[in-house]
Amino acid sequence: MKKLPKPRYAAVRSLFDQQGQVLDSEALVLYIPAPKTVTGEDVLELHIHGGPAIVKAVLAAIGKCSTTNRVRYAEPGEFTRRAFLNDRMDLTKVEALGDTLSAVTEEQRRLSVQGTVSGLAARYESWRQSLLAARGELEALIDFSEDQHFDESPAELVSSVAVQVRALNDLIVYHSSNAVRGELLRNGITLSLIGAPNVGKSSLLNQIVGRNAAIVSHEAGTTRDVVEVGIDLGGFFCRLGDTAGLRSSSRKGQHNGTVIGDVEKEGMRRARENAEQSDVVILVICVEAGSAEYDPRLFIDDEVLQTARDLLVTGKNLIVAVNKMDNNPQQDATRNVVTQVQTLLPQVAQSRIFCISCKDATARSTSSSASVSASADPGNLQRFATGLIDLFKDITNPLSPAHDTSSASMWQESLGATERQRVLLDECSFHLTNFLDQVDTAAAIGDGLEKSTESGLDEADFDIVVAAESLRAAADCLAKLTGRGHVGDVEEVLGVVFEKYVDHNDGFSY
Secondary structure (H helix, E strand, O other), rough: OOOOOOOOHHHHHHOOOOOEEEEEEEEHHHHHHHOOOOOOOOEEEEEEEHHHHHHHHHHHHOOOOOOOOEEEEOOHHHHHHHHHHHOOOOHHHHHHHHHHHOOOOHHHHHHHHHHHHOOOHHHHHHHHHHHHHHHHHHHHHHHHHHOOOOOOHHHHHHHHHHHHHHHHHHHHHHHHHHHHHHHHHHHHHEEEEOOOOOOOHHHHHHHHHHHHOOOOOOOOOOOOOOOOEEEEEEOOEEEEOOOOOOOOOOOOOOOOOOOOOHHHHHHHHHHHHHHOOOOOEEEEEEEOOOOOOOOOOOOOOOHHHHHHOOOOOOOOOOEEEEEOHHHHHOOOHHHHHHHHHHHHHHOOOOHHEEOOHHHHHHEEEOOOOOOOOOOHHHHHHHHHHHHHHHHHHHHHHHOOOOOOOHHHHHHHHHOOOOHHHHHHHHHHHHHHHHHHHHHHHHHHHHHHHHHHHOOOOOOOOOOHHHHHHHHHHHOOOHHHHHHOOOOOOOOOOOHHHHEEEEOOOEEEOO
16 A cells, blocks of 8 residues: 655545545545644545546545544535634625636626635725724723823814725725626626617627627517526627517607507517616617708607617616618718717717617628728727727726825726625725714814813713714724624624535535
8 A cells, every 4th residue: 555645736546435445546645734734624636537427436435434424425515614714705805706617708707706815805804993993092081081191182183083984985985886887897787778669689699799699670569578698798798688679659660650559568678677777778769761861850659769869867887879870871961960860869969879780781791792891880889889898897896095196906806896885885984984974973063172182071062972882883893894803793694604615626524
């Protein structure tokens, strides 16, 4: 029998069962002693040949080993749980690991990998320590104000603490906002196509996804419900929804003047609802056939125009695609069309208006003519897709204070904050705001801060005990972020995290 492998050195060994039968004649064995392992415990890795019968035989033999501790299969997420309990990982990195395992697109991969190496946990802990120090100064006033002499007056001390708390609260607010932007990368950006019937919404969706995901027909009202498709666009995961056409029955035009039935009304209601809930709205309008050579006429239904204006009022990210430019291919037509759109929708920047032709793009994709340049952009669809990707970058770039001089990486890392972390950051900000409101109220009264320490805490305009409690609650929120503080619900947090993020490997634990 060969000697045991040297720790941290891979060695080739034969594996036998309890009866001495060879299971794998050339398995790779690697022993890694604690504590410098992924779980903080001793680890033995068996790299065996991958035939199903060999794997099954080795696993069965391991389960029959006679040891002082029972050998069993690891529970879902157990390796990660043990790594956390042995201080090898914190909750922020556990969540980032889960995102790494589920990443599909390039942007999701970059965000998740960044989370596994970021300093979010250290930053949260430094913020918590700052709050503990601030709380200690306030509690010193409570316990020793009558017995000790302070270099600063109570009012000056509280004001100094408020300055620190206000600066920290600003950072937390920005981190929370960036967490929302990070969710767009992690869970996907939702897009909604809105427009009148037969302007080319379904054709545009099919061009973007590269297949016939939606029915294209000259018959109005083909799309009755929301048709949603998931795609990878420039590394961004997107959920693109085609919706029922919006139209008014009162206006004369391409598809108006007819009665709108109950089914179509419901489809229109769902279309508006989908647009309101989307991150980005693509407004599709078109150029009417028979337009003058240098004066193309836009077809945009009153209902569509009003819906677009309502969405812009709410701050929705809206991009305009003017389809059927093949009806007027003149060079000046594009300039005139953009001018008309900006007259109707002045809030939309010129960089977010694209003149396209799904018909030309379809003809190019089905054409076998070698005379058409491979680098051409038929229908201007490539430029439109580039514009979408630029918009995605704008809405997912991290925010930072205008006066901030810290490293840009700090704000880039904040995109990796999960929804759980964002909720706790918002709760922390709530408590800090309560503290600042108390300070501001006392300052507005005049000498409230002075009276709060001279005439007694019970009748004070500024209650230092309540203020200190606000800082304690805020610090507890930060402790929950990493799971390292003395808080009562760490086990509850662990349960949620480890139910969601399961180890993607088989293994034994004992």
